[in-house]
Amino acid sequence: MLVDTYIFYADIYFVQNVIVKLGILTLTIRTLKIQMTKPVIKVVAVAIIATLLEITGLFFFPYYGLFVLFMHMILIPSMMAVLLWRQREILGKAIVCGYFYVILLNGVIEVLWNLIGNGWGYPLLVLTGNIICVLIVLYVLHRWRISKGIYPVDIHFPDIIWTVQGFYDSGNHLKDPYTGKSVHIISGKLARRLELAPEKKVCIPYQSLGNSDGLIDVYYIDEIKIKKQESVIVQKGVPLAVAEESVFAGKGYEMIINEDVW
Numbered sequence: 001m002l003v004d005t006y007i008f009y010a011d012i013y014f015v016q017n018v019i020v021k022l023g024i025l026t027l028t029i030r031t032l033k034i035q036m037t038k039p040v041i042k043v044v045a046v047a048i049i050a051t052l053l054e055i056t057g058l059f060f061f062p063y064y065g066l067f068v069l070f071m072h073m074i075l076i077p078s079m080m081a082v083l084l085w086r087q088r089e090i091l092g093k094a095i096v097c098g099y100f101y102v103i104l105l106n107g108v109i110e111v112l113w114n115l116i117g118n119g120w121g122y123p124l125l126v127l128t129g130n131i132i133c134v135l136i137v138l139y140v141l142h143r144w145r146i147s148k149g150i151y152p153v154d155i156h157f158p159d160i161i162w163t164v165q166g167f168y169d170s171g172n173h174l175k176d177p178y179t180g181k182s183v184h185i186i187s188g189k190l191a192r193r194l195e196l197a198p199e200k201k202v203c204i205p206y207q208s209l210g211n212s213d214g215l216i217d218v219y220y221i222d223e224i225k226i227k228k229q230e231s232v233i234v235q236k237g238v239p240l241a242v243a244e245e246s247v248f249a250g251k252g253y254e255m256i257i258n259e260d261v262w
Contacts, residue, residue: 014051016126021047023105023130024076025083027137028097032090033165033254035193042083050079076102101133108133146229150253155194155240156223164190166226166255173259176204176218176239182258183218183239187248190255191219196240204241217242226261233261 025043028034036042054075080094109129116125145151145165153166166184174183183204186194196219206216218239226233240255248254 012123013055016123017051017054018047019123019126019130020102020105021050021079023134024098024101025079026134027101028080028094030138031097031141032093033252034084034087034090034094035162035164036083036087037160046079046083049082050075101137104137105129105133145252148252151257152227153255153257154225154227155221156225157194158222162194164255165253166257167251167253168257168259168261170259172256174204174206174241175260176202178202178204179239181237181239182260183241184224184258184261185241185243185247185256187254188242188245189248191240191242196221196242202239206241226257228262235261 076098077095112125149168150165153164155162200220202218203215218241221238223236224238
């Protein structure tokens with residue numbers, strides 16, 4: 001067993017590996033724009049369970065190579081599968097993303113170790129490496145999306161706030177002819193996740209966006225917030241039209257922001 005070969009401190013091993021898994025899961029969620037209820041609780045729970053399974057593996061695997069194989073080929077996919085149980089269509093992307101961030105985090109931690117040594121203690125180096133990676137990746141993702149005209153949009157419900165990526169399209173002139181309000185467009189997949197209330201649904205005439213019958217479903221939302229760099233645009237009583245999946249296929253966003261928003 002590996003615990004008979006190496007000096008093993010369970011508490012230190014547990015803390016530093018929970019930190020690493022928190023970093024991997026957080027970066028994967030933010031990169032793929034994964035939406036879920038109670039994300040903090042789920043991410044922490046999955047990170048703790050995965051680390052406990054990893055520690056258990058130390059008592060069963062006789063060789064380090066087998067242990068590493070277990071961690072990367074079984075533990076990471078399982079970790080993503082549990083976290084994305086209801087969004088299995090993106091599981092493959094999440095696993096690839098997780099592998100990438102494992103390599104990135106380990107690389108950053110190794111650089112810090114070579115620069116600083118063990119003067120800080122390894123758990124603190126792991127925590128610092130995670131913070132550096134998370135901040136850099138989030139900044140790069142934010143700048144890249146803004147350069148593409150993609151902005152974070154908070155969709156407010158009484159008990160939850162969903163954050164999605166919205167693309168500003170100067171060609172979206174859709175308006176509700178009954179209220180005169182500008183209409184934003186969302187994907188059918190997002191509409192299903194939001195569980196929009198049927199009583200707030202209306203139909204307005206339209207002959208594009210993949211709808212052949214000239215009508216498109218529109219749902220009224222209490223409030224949305226569009227974050228454009230340093231400013232936040234708040235809209236209340238907002239109509240969201242639901243377009244067919246083909247409109248958003250392969251895109252990096254789930255909402256098309258109306259040109260009238262600014």
